[in-house]
């Protein structure tokens with residue numbers, strides 16, 4: 001496992017790079033230029049700036065999350081070629097800076113969706129929560145207000161300028177079926193994957209979060225069958241997956257360890273976190289420990305280990321603990337604890353395999 005931590009950039013993340021570097025086994029940051037709107041080319045000087053900041057603290061920048069896909073590409077509008085060209089230029093510039101993996105998603109309008117960013121767990125810690133009934137009766141604008149109001153940081157996927165066009169986006173998606181979305185994804189991949197390959201950058205799609213349709217918008221990367229269809233759209237190792245145990249695990253029908261074993265050679269980036277699921281479709285993010293949630297994190301790590309996985313891993317989200325005030329899901333402490341849990345499992349599996 002190549003352990004990395006997400007970092008939102010100077011001034012946009014309360015956690016100093018130095019602190020990330022102090023977590024055992026962390027070798028790099030997962031980053032993005034969060035102030036560049038989806039669809040625009042990432043400026044070279046800003047890429048170099050992040051590279052220099054990270055490297056000065058002994059951390060590499062080999063994984064980017066996310067280069068967001070412009071809505072016109074997902075909608076299949078005639079302007080998509082312009083945005084795909086921009087995407088390609090960004091890929092080339094990132095390759096130049098030494099980036100090896102790009103994580104992205106193909107979810108219409110919203111990225112991850114939760115109803116409360118600070119739901120209290122039994123021990124007084126707080127975590128991101130999804131309440132199924134609440135979302136079914138909710139106006140999407142209200143959700144946007146809740147999310148933006150509750151965070152002093154810009155939340156990736158919830159950028160105000162993108163969300164200003166909410167009603168017009170919803171109007172446009174009315175016409176778009178799941179099959180249309182598959183077609184638009186294929187169109188995007190057929191142009192982007194050859195460039196990624198030529199630049200030795202592996203693309204990893206992040207599954208939909210939650211892995212089902214929200215607000216009637218189509219969602220297509222939700223389970224094993226979808227992933228199977230996805231990898232065949234462009235059957236090339238550079239067309240890969242960011243396997244998120246928490247996103248897929250929000251649906252109890254998804255057997256995450258099994259999915260990992262099936263797609264191991266196409267997983268370029270692993271997000272590992274736990275969620276506790278409920279029969280009514282609610283779920284809450286918990287600590288990484290298997291006993292605390294519904295995803296068997298031991299078996300998740302074991303599945304990677306058995307598959308000879310040697311790519312990037314991040315602890316994805318964590319709870320807010322020890323009085324930390326920070327970006328929802330991205331505190332230092334619980335993610336640090338998560339990393340040590342993952343190393344604990346990994347290191348003992350290593351020893352057992354070697355018979356030491």
Ligand code: DNO
Nearest residue numbers: 066104105111112206244247
């Ligand atoms: C949820 C998170 C996501 C992820 C984006 C990637 O599990 O990892 O917010 O960052 O969907 O594009």
Ligand code: MN
Nearest residue numbers: 244247271316
């Ligand atoms: Mn994830």
